[in-house]
Amino acid sequence: MAGKLEGKIALITGAAQGIGLAVATRYAAEGATVVLSDIDGDAVQAAAEGIGGSASAMTADVTSEEQVAALVGEVVAQHGGLDIAVANAGIATVQPAVGMSLADWRKVTSVNLDGVFLTLTHAAGAMAASGGGALVTIASVTAQAGSPLISSYAAAKAGAVNLTRTIAIEMRDHGVRANAICPGFIDTELVKPHKKTFADALGLEAMGIPDFDAFIAMKQGRYGTEEEVAALATFLASDRAGFCTAGEYNLDGGLRASLL
Amino acid sequence: MSDLELEGRRAHVTGAASGIGWAIAQRLAAGGARVAISDVDEEGAKARAAELGSGHVGLGCDVRSMSEVSAAIDATVDAFGGLDLLVNNAGVEIGKPMVDTEEDEFMTLMDINVNGVYRASRAATAALAAAAAAGSDSAIVNIASVAGVGGCPLLSAYCASKAAVIRFSEVCAIELREAGVRVNAVCPAFIDTPMVQRLAPAVAAMTGMEFGDVVAVKQGRYGTLEEVAEVVAFLGSSEAAWTTGSHYVLDGGISGGLL
Ligand SMILES: NC(=O)c1ccc[n+]([C@@H]2O[C@H](COP(=O)([O-])OP(=O)(O)OC[C@H]3O[C@@H](n4cnc5c(N)ncnc54)[C@H](O)[C@@H]3O)[C@@H](O)[C@H]2O)c1
Ligand SMILES: NC(=O)c1ccc[n+]([C@@H]2O[C@H](COP(=O)([O-])OP(=O)(O)OC[C@H]3O[C@@H](n4cnc5c(N)ncnc54)[C@H](O)[C@@H]3O)[C@@H](O)[C@H]2O)c1
Numbered sequence: 001m002a003g004k005l006e007g008k009i010a011l012i013t014g015a016a017q018g019i020g021l022a023v024a025t026r027y028a029a030e031g032a033t034v035v036l037s038d039i040d041g042d043a044v045q046a047a048a049e050g051i052g053g054s055a056s057a058m059t060a061d062v063t064s065e066e067q068v069a070a071l072v073g074e075v076v077a078q079h080g081g082l083d084i085a086v087a088n089a090g091i092a093t094v095q096p097a098v099g100m101s102l103a104d105w106r107k108v109t110s111v112n113l114d115g116v117f118l119t120l121t122h123a124a125g126a127m128a129a130s131g132g133g134a135l136v137t138i139a140s141v142t143a144q145a146g147s148p149l150i151s152s153y154a155a156a157k158a159g160a161v162n163l164t165r166t167i168a169i170e171m172r173d174h175g176v177r178a179n180a181i182c183p184g185f186i187d188t189e190l191v192k193p194h195k196k197t198f199a200d201a202l203g204l205e206a207m208g209i210p211d212f213d214a215f216i217a218m219k220q221g222r223y224g225t226e227e228e229v230a231a232l233a234t235f236l237a238s239d240r241a242g243f244c245t246a247g248e249y250n251l252d253g254g255l256r257a258s259l260l
Numbered sequence: 261m262s263d264l265e266l267e268g269r270r271a272h273v274t275g276a277a278s279g280i281g282w283a284i285a286q287r288l289a290a291g292g293a294r295v296a297i298s299d300v301d302e303e304g305a306k307a308r309a310a311e312l313g314s315g316h317v318g319l320g321c322d323v324r325s326m327s328e329v330s331a332a333i334d335a336t337v338d339a340f341g342g343l344d345l346l347v348n349n350a351g352v353e354i355g356k357p358m359v360d361t362e363e364d365e366f367m368t369l370m371d372i373n374v375n376g377v378y379r380a381s382r383a384a385t386a387a388l389a390a391a392a393a394a395g396s397d398s399a400i401v402n403i404a405s406v407a408g409v410g411g412c413p414l415l416s417a418y419c420a421s422k423a424a425v426i427r428f429s430e431v432c433a434i435e436l437r438e439a440g441v442r443v444n445a446v447c448p449a450f451i452d453t454p455m456v457q458r459l460a461p462a463v464a465a466m467t468g469m470e471f472g473d474v475v476a477v478k479q480g481r482y483g484t485l486e487e488v489a490e491v492v493a494f495l496g497s498s499e500a501a502w503t504t505g506s507h508y509v510l511d512g513g514i515s516g517g518l519l
Pocket of ligand 2: 274275276277278279280281298299300301321322323324349350351352372403404405406447448449450451452453454455456
């Protein structure tokens with residue numbers, strides 16, 4: 001059976017582990033030629049080898065304009081074009097907004113907003129040159145609501161969603177679609193280290209909720225999986241989603257839908 | 261097309277004798293689902309079901325009537341032995357200024373577009389929950405519209421009805437989460453159907469532009485029936501197993517852009 005992304009060239013940033021790796025794995029299974037990129041060169045090399053086939057790895061820090069430009073240029077040079085780019089690389093720090101230093105703020109926004117800008121703008125340019133393509137930004141539901149302790153993360157995600165929409169409108173006539181995926185909490189390395197901090201700050205114990213995992217079960221049914229994000233990222237990157245652009249696609253077990 | 265995720269699903273689509281609903285029914289059937297097509301146009305529904313071939317059913321059902329809706333859902337469950345997916349698609353439009361919209365017109369639209377979604381959702385919940393308990397990824401997909409996301413002159417009742425469908429979907433999603441039933445809405449922009457052709461002259465007159473130009477400027481082109489059906493097929497399948505309480509737009513950017 002033909003894959004949903006047969007013959008497409010896809011670039012995924014932050015693909016050494018977690019969601020990015022799951023997206024790359026699914027894209028490869030759907031017939032795409034995938035280039036995994038990450039700031040961690042050894043890890044991304046191992047990840048690409050794990051996928052096998054035509055998957056390859058390139059090291060790049062998405063906060064560096066020079067490196068992102070070189071990355072996109074290299075993908076086009078090696079594969080003759082670029083059809084899909086997933087701006088996935090992201091980090092999080094957990095601390096209250098009040099009292100945060102500008103340096104700490106920028107640590108996160110440089111990856112989660114500047115990095116998305118660099119990825120989308122360079123990828124869109126390459127796509128336009130070869131007749132179009134699909135951009136997918138891995139944002140977050142935190143883009144849509146006040147998110148205590150992760151102000152820099154949430155603000156950058158909101159910026160990334162809006163940037164994705166704007167690029168979609170600017171590039172519509174060039175055949176480039178751009179959409180943002182807004183997942184709820186997935187149990188990856190991004191989340192695991194911070195569960196206790198969140199539980200304490202939210203006062204879960206006083207509410208009779210044993211821990212953050214139990215809180216998540218209440219709010220979004222369960223943790224989502226990396227593979228579920230990958231399924232949506234596959235749909236949006238595929239020609240099946242040809243009329244989807246400038247959209248924001250939640251995937252959160254109902255987290256955002258409820259006020260309670 | 262790889263459709264393992266639709267194979268064997270038991271689906272009911274309301275208002276499926278024409279337009280988007282018919283495209284959804286065809287897409288689900290092509291993916292291996294068994295489809296009950298219902299419509300106020302009973303003859304149309306039966307003819308469409310026959311077109312899909314054996315294993316599918318056509319039913320007369322006016323979504324303004326709770327008893328007709330319940331009977332249509334029951335008939336689906338009887339025919340297929342259960343229900344995994346309900347697509348609430350039946351809908352109508354009014355294209356005129358609010359001050360010219362008569363109360364009975366407004367109420368009829370709400371009765372179909374909003375109350376109809378409630379009726380079918382309520383009637384189908386027990387069967388969907390039973391399927392979920394037996395291991396199925398049960399889902400309701402409500403066809404809302406970008407008109408529920410942003411305002412559109414001449415469509416006061418329609419916009420209000422579609423915004424209501426989006427919010428209704430969110431609440432159902434939360435309430436039915438533990439029962440394993442997902443609920444989402446789909447928001448298409450202008451698709452070239454009889455509905456849009458009926459609206460075109462009034463919109464053109466109001467904007468002073470050719471309707472085709474309005475479409476080209478705001479959303480690039482018309483969306484296609486097949487594109488709507490693809491989003492419904494995605495949300496209605498286990499590919500979207502963690503998506504609930506969301507509304508997915510497919511609109512060429514009309515709701516995502518400001519100017
Ligand atoms: N886990 C969640 O709950 C969740 C929810 C919503 C959105 N997201 C988003 O999904 C994306 C992936 O997150 P994850 O959960 O897989 O996290 P992760 O920490 O497991 O993976 C992130 C990857 O990005 C890479 N990376 C970090 N900084 C980079 C840089 N400057 N340049 C290139 N690569 C860099 C890391 O090396 C790592 O491989 C992020 O954008 C994250 O914000 C995650
Ligand atoms: N066409 C568009 O551009 C567009 C855009 C966004 C959303 N939608 C929505 O998509 C859905 C389908 O619209 P369409 O464009 O295919 O319209 P359509 O007029 O082609 O089809 C609507 C179908 O619903 C049936 N119907 C009407 N009243 C009914 C009732 N009381 N009970 C049962 N069935 C009834 C009609 O008989 C018809 O078969 C509607 O909910 C509409 O609001 C359409």
